[in-house]
Amino acid sequence: MKAVAVLPGKPNSVHLREIPQPKLNDQPHAHVCSIPEGRAVLVKTLQIGVDATDREINEALYGNAPPGGEHLVIGHESFGEVLEVGAKVTELKPGDLVSCTVRRPGGSIYDKIGRNDITSEETYYERGINLCHGYMTEMFVDDAEYMVKVPPQLRHLGVLSEPASVCAKAIDQAYLAQHRLQVWSPKRAFVLGAGQIGLLATMMLKLRGLDVYTLATKPGPHRKSEIATAYGATYVSTKQESMHDLAKRVGKP
Amino acid sequence: MKAVAVLPGKPNSVHLREIPQPKLNDQPHAHVCSIPEGRAVLVKTLQIGVDATDREINEALYGNAPPGGEHLVIGHESFGEVLEVGAKVTELKPGDLVSCTVRRPGGSIYDKIGRNDITSEETYYERGINLCHGYMTEMFVDDAEYMVKVPPQLRHLGVLSEPASVCAKAIDQAYLAQHRLQVWSPKRAFVLGAGQIGLLATMMLKLRGLDVYTLATKPGPHRKSEIATAYGATYVSTKQESMHDLAKRVGKP
Structure with missing residues (x-):
C-alpha cells in the first residue's frame, strides 16, 4: 500500500512510498510499547491533517525514523474508519469513525499514569513525528487505548480532533495553573x-x-x-x- | 520624631526628616483602608531592612508619596516591639515582637478575600514603597490584622520576615501551579x-x-x-x- 514518508535529516525528502499493508496482529511500535493481546484496531485512513510540524519534519528540522529504518511515515492528525478490531476491543466496532492519538508512553511517572502527553522524558515517541511511523498511509493499526471515537455527525470535523486536543489541553492547563490564585x-x-x-x-x-x-x-x-x-x-x-x-x-x- | 524619607520623582533625595510622633488612634493610610475601632497597634521600630527596592525608590525609578504630600517615608522590611494596643486587640500585647506586612487591600476580589498580596489591581498600596508611608521611623501604627508576631527566640531574624515571606510565597505558588500536572x-x-x-x-x-x-x-x-x-x-x-x-x-x- 502507499504511504507518504520523509528521510529524516534530509531536507525536502517527502515522497510516496510502497510499504507492507498492516495486519491486526502487527506491533507497529514494539520499540516503545506493545499492543496487548486482542486490543488492536485496524483503521482505514479517510483524512490526514497537515500542519507546520509536518513542514518542519520535511525541512529536516525535526523528527527521527523508527529504529532500524531510514524513513519516517509522516501524518499525525488522523481520521479514519475502523475496519477490524481485536477480540478484547469492546468500545469500537467496524464502521466506527476514529482519530488516533499521537504520543506513546515512555517510562516517566506521567507515562505510567496515562498522562504521556505531559511526559517528563526528553525523548518523545510520537506517531508521524518522532521515532514512530505516522498515519499518512492507506491503513494503520494501533492499540484501542489510543483511539478516540468520533460521532458520525462530526465526520466532517474528525480530522481536527488532534489539533483541537492541543488547544483544549493548553486552555485547561492554564486554568489549572491559576488555581494557585484561589479565585480566578x-x-x-x-x-x-x-x-x-x-x-x-x-x-x-x-x-x-x-x-x-x-x-x-x-x-x-x-x-x-x-x-x-x-x-x-x-x-x-x-x-x-x-x-x-x-x-x-x-x-x- | 525622626524618619528617613525620599521625595518621589527626585533622584537621590533620601533624607532625615522630622515627622509627628504617631498616636494609637491615628489612621496612617485612611486613603486606602481604615484601622477598625480598637484594632490599632503602636510599634517601636527596632530594625528595618534595606534592599534593591529601596535603592530604586531613591533613584526615583519607583514609588509615590501618599496623596496630599511630597515625601514618602521609606522602609518596608520592618521589625519592632509593640508599645501599645487597642482595646480589641487580643493577639498582641506590649513587649511582643512583630513584623508588619507591606501591601494594603484595594478593591479586587483578591483584596476582599484577604489575598491583597495577589491583587489584580494595577495600583499597589505598599507601606514604604508606594502611596503609603513606610516603617523607617522611630514608631509606627497599623492594624493588628497586618502584624505578624515574631517569637522572642527569633528576635535576631525578625527583620528577615518580609523577604522570607516573598520567598515562601514564590515557592508555594510554583508548587501550586504545578498541581496542573497531577503529580510533580x-x-x-x-x-x-x-x-x-x-x-x-x-x-x-x-x-x-x-x-x-x-x-x-x-x-x-x-x-x-x-x-x-x-x-x-x-x-x-x-x-x-x-x-x-x-x-x-x-x-x-
Whole structure:
C-alpha cells in the first residue's frame, strides 16, 4: 500500500512510498510499547491533517525514523474508519469513525499514569513525528487505548480532533495553573494567530464565556477573520492595529 | 520624631526628616483602608531592612508619596516591639515582637478575600514603597490584622520576615501551579542570585528536601557562599562555570 514518508535529516525528502499493508496482529511500535493481546484496531485512513510540524519534519528540522529504518511515515492528525478490531476491543466496532492519538508512553511517572502527553522524558515517541511511523498511509493499526471515537455527525470535523486536543489541553492547563490564585475568573482572552490552532482556541475560549480577540497579520475580511467572527470573537489585523494599541483601546474588562 | 524619607520623582533625595510622633488612634493610610475601632497597634521600630527596592525608590525609578504630600517615608522590611494596643486587640500585647506586612487591600476580589498580596489591581498600596508611608521611623501604627508576631527566640531574624515571606510565597505558588500536572515531585532546584532572597530561597528549597544549586557571579569562598553551603546547598560561581555547563554536568536527578 502507499504511504507518504520523509528521510529524516534530509531536507525536502517527502515522497510516496510502497510499504507492507498492516495486519491486526502487527506491533507497529514494539520499540516503545506493545499492543496487548486482542486490543488492536485496524483503521482505514479517510483524512490526514497537515500542519507546520509536518513542514518542519520535511525541512529536516525535526523528527527521527523508527529504529532500524531510514524513513519516517509522516501524518499525525488522523481520521479514519475502523475496519477490524481485536477480540478484547469492546468500545469500537467496524464502521466506527476514529482519530488516533499521537504520543506513546515512555517510562516517566506521567507515562505510567496515562498522562504521556505531559511526559517528563526528553525523548518523545510520537506517531508521524518522532521515532514512530505516522498515519499518512492507506491503513494503520494501533492499540484501542489510543483511539478516540468520533460521532458520525462530526465526520466532517474528525480530522481536527488532534489539533483541537492541543488547544483544549493548553486552555485547561492554564486554568489549572491559576488555581494557585484561589479565585480566578478571566473575562477576556487574546489569541495570537488565526491558523487552525488559533481558530480552534478562539472557539474554545468563546465556549468558556470569554470576550475573545483573535489577532493575525492579514487585514480582513478573509476566510480566517470570517471564522473568528462567526465564533463571536473580534478579529484584529496587527497590520492595522498594534498589540500595544489594542491593549490600550480595550482596557481591562 | 525622626524618619528617613525620599521625595518621589527626585533622584537621590533620601533624607532625615522630622515627622509627628504617631498616636494609637491615628489612621496612617485612611486613603486606602481604615484601622477598625480598637484594632490599632503602636510599634517601636527596632530594625528595618534595606534592599534593591529601596535603592530604586531613591533613584526615583519607583514609588509615590501618599496623596496630599511630597515625601514618602521609606522602609518596608520592618521589625519592632509593640508599645501599645487597642482595646480589641487580643493577639498582641506590649513587649511582643512583630513584623508588619507591606501591601494594603484595594478593591479586587483578591483584596476582599484577604489575598491583597495577589491583587489584580494595577495600583499597589505598599507601606514604604508606594502611596503609603513606610516603617523607617522611630514608631509606627497599623492594624493588628497586618502584624505578624515574631517569637522572642527569633528576635535576631525578625527583620528577615518580609523577604522570607516573598520567598515562601514564590515557592508555594510554583508548587501550586504545578498541581496542573497531577503529580510533580521536583528533586533539584537552581537558585539564581545569592542576595537575601537567593539565600532565603536556598534555605526553603533545602527544607523541601531538594538538591539545591545557588548561583551567583563571585567565586567563593565568601560570606554568601558559606551561608549557601551551610544550608547544604552547592554554591556555583557563574564566572567559574556557566549555567549551560552546570546544567550539562549535573544532568537530570
